[in-house]
Amino acid sequence: MSILVVGSVAFDTIKTPFGEARKVLGGSATYFSMAARIFSPVNLVAVVGRDFPSRYLDLFRKKGIDILGLKQAPGKTFYWEGEYGWDFSDPKTLTTDLNVFADFNPKIPESYKKSRYVFLANIDPVLQEKVLAQIKRPQLVASDTMNHWISSKPGQLLKLLKKVDIFFLNASEAKQLTSEANLVKAGKKILKSGPKVVVVKKGEHGVIMFSKNNIFTAPAYLLESVYDPTGAGDSFAGAFIGYLAKSGKINQAVLRKAVIYANVVATFTVEAFSIDRLAKVTISQVKQRLKKFKQYTAF
Amino acid sequence: MSILVVGSVAFDTIKTPFGEARKVLGGSATYFSMAARIFSPVNLVAVVGRDFPSRYLDLFRKKGIDILGLKQAPGKTFYWEGEYGWDFSDPKTLTTDLNVFADFNPKIPESYKKSRYVFLANIDPVLQEKVLAQIKRPQLVASDTMNHWISSKPGQLLKLLKKVDIFFLNASEAKQLTSEANLVKAGKKILKSGPKVVVVKKGEHGVIMFSKNNIFTAPAYLLESVYDPTGAGDSFAGAFIGYLAKSGKINQAVLRKAVIYANVVATFTVEAFSIDRLAKVTISQVKQRLKKFKQYTAF
Numbered sequence: 001m002s003i004l005v006v007g008s009v010a011f012d013t014i015k016t017p018f019g020e021a022r023k024v025l026g027g028s029a030t031y032f033s034m035a036a037r038i039f040s041p042v043n044l045v046a047v048v049g050r051d052f053p054s055r056y057l058d059l060f061r062k063k064g065i066d067i068l069g070l071k072q073a074p075g076k077t078f079y080w081e082g083e084y085g086w087d088f089s090d091p092k093t094l095t096t097d098l099n100v101f102a103d104f105n106p107k108i109p110e111s112y113k114k115s116r117y118v119f120l121a122n123i124d125p126v127l128q129e130k131v132l133a134q135i136k137r138p139q140l141v142a143s144d145t146m147n148h149w150i151s152s153k154p155g156q157l158l159k160l161l162k163k164v165d166i167f168f169l170n171a172s173e174a175k176q177l178t179s180e181a182n183l184v185k186a187g188k189k190i191l192k193s194g195p196k197v198v199v200v201k202k203g204e205h206g207v208i209m210f211s212k213n214n215i216f217t218a219p220a221y222l223l224e225s226v227y228d229p230t231g232a233g234d235s236f237a238g239a240f241i242g243y244l245a246k247s248g249k250i251n252q253a254v255l256r257k258a259v260i261y262a263n264v265v266a267t268f269t270v271e272a273f274s275i276d277r278l279a280k281v282t283i284s285q286v287k288q289r290l291k292k293f294k295q296y297t298a299f
Numbered sequence: 300m301s302i303l304v305v306g307s308v309a310f311d312t313i314k315t316p317f318g319e320a321r322k323v324l325g326g327s328a329t330y331f332s333m334a335a336r337i338f339s340p341v342n343l344v345a346v347v348g349r350d351f352p353s354r355y356l357d358l359f360r361k362k363g364i365d366i367l368g369l370k371q372a373p374g375k376t377f378y379w380e381g382e383y384g385w386d387f388s389d390p391k392t393l394t395t396d397l398n399v400f401a402d403f404n405p406k407i408p409e410s411y412k413k414s415r416y417v418f419l420a421n422i423d424p425v426l427q428e429k430v431l432a433q434i435k436r437p438q439l440v441a442s443d444t445m446n447h448w449i450s451s452k453p454g455q456l457l458k459l460l461k462k463v464d465i466f467f468l469n470a471s472e473a474k475q476l477t478s479e480a481n482l483v484k485a486g487k488k489i490l491k492s493g494p495k496v497v498v499v500k501k502g503e504h505g506v507i508m509f510s511k512n513n514i515f516t517a518p519a520y521l522l523e524s525v526y527d528p529t530g531a532g533d534s535f536a537g538a539f540i541g542y543l544a545k546s547g548k549i550n551q552a553v554l555r556k557a558v559i560y561a562n563v564v565a566t567f568t569v570e571a572f573s574i575d576r577l578a579k580v581t582i583s584q585v586k587q588r589l590k591k592f593k594q595y596t597a598f
Binding site for chain 2: 017086087181182183184185202204205206208215216217218219220222223224225226253256257259260296297298299
């Protein structure tokens with residue numbers, strides 16, 4: 001079952017204590033797609049500039065990611081520069097050049113409009129809603145957001161959440177959105193604002209997933225070598241939705257499996273800069289690591 | 300099987316965003332004992348002042364905690380005052396009056412010297428070693444420490460670790476002790492310095508346990524109401540060692556179960572000030588919550 005994703009495709013320059021990567025492929029929709037494609041075909045809607053190299057277009061295609069909806073506009077591609085410290089928590093943003101992304105007004109290609117699985121990556125909630133209005137009867141709508149939209153457009157975000165089935169956000173964003181210091185209280189509160197499932201990502205500390213009568217908590221996979229956490233959250237969401245689309249049905253057991261698969265896929269993302277490792281990972285490598293995760297957590 | 304614990308019994312004054320408790324019963328050995336007694340009898344070695352109320356002595360006795368080794372010395376009981384913020388991370392220490400604890404030189408009562416399970420709570424590693432020298436052939440030695448000893452007596456601490464089977468410490472302490480930013484690397488490094496098992500406590504983010512050929516990771520139990528995190532780590536260790544002593548054998552499966560029991564017991568500690576909730580908890584209440592924990596984490 002194809003998944004529609006709408007978000008950013010960007011160039012990133014990333015500094016970590018282990019090194020630096022200059023102007024590499026990034027963006028929320030990129031990471032999402034590269035993770036989701038492990039499980040299901042992906043239809044990508046985003047905008048890039050004239051400077052976007054054709055080798056990346058080829059890479060998307062080669063990975064089963066349809067780029068009919070990837071518009072190339074006059075101007076330069078969205079550019080972000082960030083720096084991580086030793087603890088790999090929130091990076092310091094050094095530069096944000098929106099470029100062609102500033103005028104992003106996603107038009108969904110006709111052939112994508114019947115998409116059953118829709119992921120609204122972290123963009124302006126007003127745009128997220130505009131995207132949704134173009135889709136005919138989606139089976140599942142998932143979305144992500146960021147601190148910026150929570151503080152600048154909380155009303156629009158809450159309006160969108162009424163139409164969202166699965167909502168992904170970070171622990172700090174969950175606290176910010178609800179003004180709750182306790183994550184369990186925060187998660188339950190967000191659940192009341194609309195989504196059937198709320199997935200709170202805690203980075204190296206794992207995940208808590210809230211749904212009507214269930215809470216699920218999982219630690220993160222244990223990694224000795226983290227090189228670049230950029231895209232961990234988006235590839236987590238990609239693997240999560242990819243797994244759901246592949247399963248074709250949604251219940252608590254499938255949702256929990258999706259969390260674990262997503263946990264595991266995100267570990268490949270952070271083991272290298274950009275999508276260098278993620279783009280190469282195979283389903284059997286994912287399953288191998290999943291087996292190890294079970295050994296780490298069984299009691 | 301009786302457990303010997305050597306550590307502090309204190310008065311705490313604790314401020315949290317939810318309220319304040321003045322001069323309540325605290326100290327590492329207190330929390331440890333009150334948790335361990337759920338599973339096994341405890342022999343307590345500590346020192347208090349003349350101001351220590353007899354009702355607390357009665358409480359210890361009533362809970363199966365032997366206080367032959369609890370010395371009452373001229374002077375005042377160890378007093379600590381701390382304040383927690385909304386995130387309940389490390390508290391700000393407002394006052395530390397060591398009082399009689401300044402001259403603590405633990406003498407192990409003759410009848411305790413054959414103890415098979417020994418817990419050296421967070422005190423000067425030199426004293427921890429002095430205690431150990433008094434014990435005849437213990438089956439299992441566990442210890443805890445704190446940032447203060449890591450920075451002021453790293454050599455003595457590392458010397459002690461060669462004689463310790465199970466070592467408990469916080470995530471930040473593990474990083475400090477090893478100068479490793481990555482917890483998995485830190486845990487493995489500590490393992491090389493002596494202990495057979497290293498338990499890294501991550502507070503609300505759970506636990507990672509390292510042993511020779513195994514790593515185990517568990518999330519924390521999900522709590523909506525945390526009132527006072529004081530003693531969470533010591534009651535975690537208490538339940539852990541208590542469970543091992545009750546089991547009588549130690550293998551990976553038992554160790555993992557000990558982590559889960561410890562996780563659960565610590566939740567009762569933080570639900571009230573001091574030992575108000577912990578002292579009342581029964582094994583059947585613990586088992587009920589353990590069942591819920593399994594539901595939270597199964598996949």
